[in-house]
Amino acid sequence: MSLSHQQKVYLPKEARTKQFITAEIKVTDALLSQYPDYQTCYQSLSRLVFNLAEQHDLRNVHVITNDKLPVVRFHTEAYCFQTTEQILFFYNPAYHEAQNLFTQENYRARKLRIVFLATGESIRSNSASFHTRVREFLNQLMPKLPISDLKVKIRDHQHLSYDLFAKSKGYKETYGYKLRAIEPRYKARKCELPENVSSLTYVTVSLPLSRRLKQGLLPDSATDFTPLYQHLEDSFLKAAAGKQLTRLAMIANGLTPLVRNSKFEKLDSKTEVxxxxxDPNALEQQVICNWDADNLVEEAHFIIVAGTKDADDVGFGRFMNNVEAALKTFAADISVDPEREDLIIRFHQHISYQI
Structure with a gap:
């Protein structure tokens, strides 16, 4: 195999791309003192945000003042669901547009979070332009706020998702991706980032714990699910080790995994998350396995994180080829049927910084 071929990963044409950016502004006593109550503050600030967003052609923008975590997924219809700790946005960037304020009566928010969902076509190739428009929006927004010493933290999230077994189901057409890191992609498009950028690249897979899988590993009426979870853990770690993938996690406790750069982020698990x-710079192996032998969950989550050395000047193509090979080995070991079952891979690229 040629070097150039190894540096690309060939994904199905049907792979979906997403991008969303969040801007987090800490809600301080000084900010709240400019308004008679919480709701007036949130309503006033959201109107300012929405009016300014129109001027910057930002068409799918939401303001969150109840401290819930935004989760973004593709769907042909637009939906928005709230749980105790999350707000789930389902939308198609090709044609869905919206503006919403999510608030809670008499609740003091820790953060004012603005969520910008990318819209239009060619989301990945236009990601730098979208980021630039959000930065221009924030540069105009901050001086319009009633106090001047507020800081804003920007998080840029980009995802590629696809079925690992698309070809087995007849979807033969593929497209070669180099999967370049965000910073060089943006620099090439004249979108300058500050020096204090934290970045993280990783892959997630959610595996439904099917009846077939459970019956093959658990006795009837089992109440101890250790054999199931231990087999999944052992198979996953062995397959990953075969491709020298060393930053790994298996989460099967009913919670949604949220991956952060531990060098920069304070980790704080909640009821749902x-x-x-x-740390992508660390050389030692990093493995996290969290499952409960007494709790049979609906799905298990597997995470493979890229290290700093996994990105060369070309991109993450070689890393993703290793990830795909490891996951195919893992799927074969647990007898996933590639013609009838999906194994959805999500390739995540995140950056964050404060301005």
Whole structure:
């Protein structure tokens, strides 16, 4: 195999791309003192945000003042669901547009979080332009706020998702991706980032714990699910080790894993979210396995995190080829049927910084 071929990963044409950016502004006593009550503050600030967003052609913008975590997924129809700790946005960037304020009566928010969902076509190739428009929006917004010493933290999230077994289901057409890191992509498009950027690249896979899988590993009426979880853990770690992948996690406790750069982020798990941290610069192996032998969950989550050395000048193509090979070995070991079952891979690229 040629070097150039190894540096690309060939994904199905049907792979979906997403991008969303969040801007987090700490809600201080000084900010709240400019308004008679919480709701007036949130309503006033959201109107300012929405009016300014129109001027910058930002068409899918939401303001969150109840401290819930935004989660973004693709769907052909637009939906928005709230749980105790999360707000789930389902949308198609090709044609869905919206503006919403999410608030809670008499609740003092820790953060004012603005969520910008990318819209239009060619989301990945236009990601730098979208980031630039959000920065221009924030540069105009901050001086309009009633106090001047507020800081804003920007998080840029980009995802590629696809079925690892798309080809087995007849989707033969593929497209070669180099999967360049965000910073050089943006620099090439004249979108300058500050020096204090934290970045993290990783892959997540959610494996439904099917009836077939459970019946093959558990006795009837089992109440101890250790054999199931231990087999999944052992198979996953062995397959990853075969491709020299060393930053790994298996989460099967009913919580949604949230991956952060542990060098920069404080980890704080909640009722619905399992925070897990990795340092991409560390050389030692990092493995996190969290499951409960007494609790049979609907799905298990597997995470493979890229290290600093996994990105060369070309991109993460070689890393993703190793990830795909490891996951195919893992799937074969647990008898996933590639023609009938999906194994959805999500390739995540995140950056964050404060301005």
């Amino acid at each position: 399992q925070m897990i941290g990795f």
